[in-house]
Amino acid sequence: MSESLVHYVLVPFVKGLLTVILVATAAGILTWIERRGLGRLQIRKGPNRVGPAGFFQWIADVVKLVFKEDVVPSRAEKVIHLLGPLLLFTPAVVVLGLVPWGPEVTLFGVTTPLHAAADLNVALLLILAVSSIGVYGIILAGWSSNSKYPLLGGLRSAAQLISYEVPMGFAIVAAVLMAGSLSMVEIIEAQKEAGIWFVFPGLVAFFLYFVSGVAETNRTPFDLPEAESELVGGFHTEYSGFRWAIFFMSEYGNMISIGAIATTLFFGGWLRPFPNVAWLSFLDVIPPFFWFAGKVFLFLLVYIWFRATFPRYRFDQLMALGWKALLPISLANLFLVALAALWGAAGLKVLGAVLVLLVAGGLVAAWRRPARASVTTRMAAEKVEVRA
Amino acid sequence: MSETTPGTAAQFPPLEGPPLLGLHEMELNFGPQHPSTHGVLRLVLKVDGERIVSARPDIGYLHRGTEKLFETETFPMVVPHTDRMDYVASATNNHAYVLVVEKLLGVEVPKRAQYIRVLLDEMQRISSHVLWLATAALDLGAITPFFYTFREREVILDLFEEYCGARLTLNCMRIGGLPVDLTPGWLEKVRAFTEPFEKNVDEYEELLTENRIWKQRTIGIGVLDEKRCIEWGMTGPVLRAAGKAWDIRRAIPYEVYPELEFDIPVGKNADTYDRYLVRVAELRQSRRIVLQCLDWLEKNPGTEIRGKVPRVIKPPAGEAYAAVEAPKGELGFHLVASGGNKPYRLHVRPPSFINLQALPEMAQGHLVGDLVAVIGTIDIVLGEVDR
Numbered sequence: 001m002s003e004s005l006v007h008y009v010l011v012p013f014v015k016g017l018l019t020v021i022l023v024a025t026a027a028g029i030l031t032w033i034e035r036r037g038l039g040r041l042q043i044r045k046g047p048n049r050v051g052p053a054g055f056f057q058w059i060a061d062v063v064k065l066v067f068k069e070d071v072v073p074s075r076a077e078k079v080i081h082l083l084g085p086l087l088l089f090t091p092a093v094v095v096l097g098l099v100p101w102g103p104e105v106t107l108f109g110v111t112t113p114l115h116a117a118a119d120l121n122v123a124l125l126l127i128l129a130v131s132s133i134g135v136y137g138i139i140l141a142g143w144s145s146n147s148k149y150p151l152l153g154g155l156r157s158a159a160q161l162i163s164y165e166v167p168m169g170f171a172i173v174a175a176v177l178m179a180g181s182l183s184m185v186e187i188i189e190a191q192k193e194a195g196i197w198f199v200f201p202g203l204v205a206f207f208l209y210f211v212s213g214v215a216e217t218n219r220t221p222f223d224l225p226e227a228e229s230e231l232v233g234g235f236h237t238e239y240s241g242f243r244w245a246i247f248f249m250s251e252y253g254n255m256i257s258i259g260a261i262a263t264t265l266f267f268g269g270w271l272r273p274f275p276n277v278a279w280l281s282f283l284d285v286i287p288p289f290f291w292f293a294g295k296v297f298l299f300l301l302v303y304i305w306f307r308a309t310f311p312r313y314r315f316d317q318l319m320a321l322g323w324k325a326l327l328p329i330s331l332a333n334l335f336l337v338a339l340a341a342l343w344g345a346a347g348l349k350v351l352g353a354v355l356v357l358l359v360a361g362g363l364v365a366a367w368r369r370p371a372r373a374s375v376t377t378r379m380a381a382e383k384v385e386v387r388a
Numbered sequence: 389m390s391e392t393t394p395g396t397a398a399q400f401p402p403l404e405g406p407p408l409l410g411l412h413e414m415e416l417n418f419g420p421q422h423p424s425t426h427g428v429l430r431l432v433l434k435v436d437g438e439r440i441v442s443a444r445p446d447i448g449y450l451h452r453g454t455e456k457l458f459e460t461e462t463f464p465m466v467v468p469h470t471d472r473m474d475y476v477a478s479a480t481n482n483h484a485y486v487l488v489v490e491k492l493l494g495v496e497v498p499k500r501a502q503y504i505r506v507l508l509d510e511m512q513r514i515s516s517h518v519l520w521l522a523t524a525a526l527d528l529g530a531i532t533p534f535f536y537t538f539r540e541r542e543v544i545l546d547l548f549e550e551y552c553g554a555r556l557t558l559n560c561m562r563i564g565g566l567p568v569d570l571t572p573g574w575l576e577k578v579r580a581f582t583e584p585f586e587k588n589v590d591e592y593e594e595l596l597t598e599n600r601i602w603k604q605r606t607i608g609i610g611v612l613d614e615k616r617c618i619e620w621g622m623t624g625p626v627l628r629a630a631g632k633a634w635d636i637r638r639a640i641p642y643e644v645y646p647e648l649e650f651d652i653p654v655g656k657n658a659d660t661y662d663r664y665l666v667r668v669a670e671l672r673q674s675r676r677i678v679l680q681c682l683d684w685l686e687k688n689p690g691t692e693i694r695g696k697v698p699r700v701i702k703p704p705a706g707e708a709y710a711a712v713e714a715p716k717g718e719l720g721f722h723l724v725a726s727g728g729n730k731p732y733r734l735h736v737r738p739p740s741f742i743n744l745q746a747l748p749e750m751a752q753g754h755l756v757g758d759l760v761a762v763i764g765t766i767d768i769v770l771g772e773v774d775r
Binding site for chain 1 (some may be wrong): 416417422423424435437438493525526527528530531532534535536539540584594595601602604739755757758759761
């Protein structure tokens, strides 16, 4: 086999295949982690029957879903009904393909960047473009089901998209300003050169990105298009069997890709903490890929934590949040970051220090605030009914 | 729409036939098989996008003819049927029924039995309110409070099981008293339950009370002011959240409530958030009452659990009405006796049913997402609505 055939055909094919398998498997394992994690947060056990600690539950679930009858509503638009899940799943995989998982590695005599697709110089733009296609999957799935609850779910998704996409874009622009590049690899290398992860100067941008990312993945508290207690199942009410499983996988795939992008833009991708501090070099025993995966995993845990904590927003409230809060903040932040980036690496460090101090101060203030008597205890005390 | 009674047709168009929809409107069937209708309530919604133009409850999916069934049973045999009305608060159902028969019969219930009844009532109120909190939070997407409230509910149900053998349909009261005396050590177990309870309620509050999203989803939702509440005949936490301190335990006292100290929590804004606060405050007040009952029962040991009741219960011909403060509001029984050993007619005033009437008014103009909050906030049990 010639060198070029291996380099241009075999390696990309294997890497692409690995990405798809990885997304599907990780999504499955993630459901197990989520259910166990929620169980811990909710004083119950979670799955504990299939395999050790219920670990094979997700495999059992997949098997069940594959063999389930695939019901299509009688008056549904058959083609679009089929297209819906695929439109949602494909972007999730493509985005993960564009994110670098590690620096160059040598495996089986082939040296290649740990990166499913090429290191594009416009990777970030492509990610933005591709990831917003996923929403079409939801809207079309909702519309094509010929049912009212999915329709409402699809419409909610559209309303959601236009509200979070803009602040998300501005948050990403802030990261691009700091790095001076749209290439994911160069963004990571810029963080190495600058000596700090961009999360410090880009604290606000990171916050905006992650909040918008939760909205993009339709997770609590922004799970309006699904909204089980309101819209039964939302856009996927009329889906069953493996089509439903694809929706499920794409939700988790999207969570992983949001985590991966946040890691790349703000947490130094595969870099170890403080990549320039020499005495921390013992941290290099952990290979870069595992640093990357570990950071992504932390984001996924935050997702699960959110789910256990928050009630659900109403879609007009989400829109108000997007337009009235996140958008102005993202613009102001963009200005601030632009000024700091103009100053150079020192500017970023100063901005980062200021932001971290502000947050720390806020936390301390919140911590030291005296605990208030509970509202309901006060209620009875203030309005005591005179005994008859 | 043609030849119906004037005034009704326009307000309540028929369920069958073409829907009377505007250009932008859509008819949406909400239930009876919907995760948030708390049973088999069906709502026919007219929505403009997600905005609710009108909501029409369609009930009867759980109708079992309980009131007619009462007439075929002798007086003691009616008690288990009352369990199945508000099946998450069967002790108060039993209580309201035995009260009305005792009233007509003129039976004196021993003090000890009265205290145990109040104790059971208040534990039942706690279990019903925590179940409400669990489901109301779940409706708004907060899944965690459910498990924390069930932690307490399980303990209460276990205690009920130990006392009367049943967890849900208790059948725990008899005309003139109680079926059985307390098991030894039961009171200590109840006390052990009340000890961490205040702290546990704080935990629920930590998850919800100051939660921004919870507040945004509940403040200003489903407002029904005091005047409208009274016009609709609303009772219970819904009325109290509107600012009216109306509680049957104080207003028309029964059993030993006049001897007990407790406050009536009252809200101000008559919205879903205030109803939440009122119910949580009532959890704390119920604990207070439980503790007072425990103190009395521990100080006054005895075995007297039943008054002097004739072997065959035949109340004199006549009518009587008695009501208790059930967790959901005023639960009243109106008994018409003909002198026989069965009720001639036994009418129920179910709080869920009467509170449900105001749902269309409370939901109108809100979004579909708020509708589940409104259904939750009324706290209905379909077993009681349909009977």
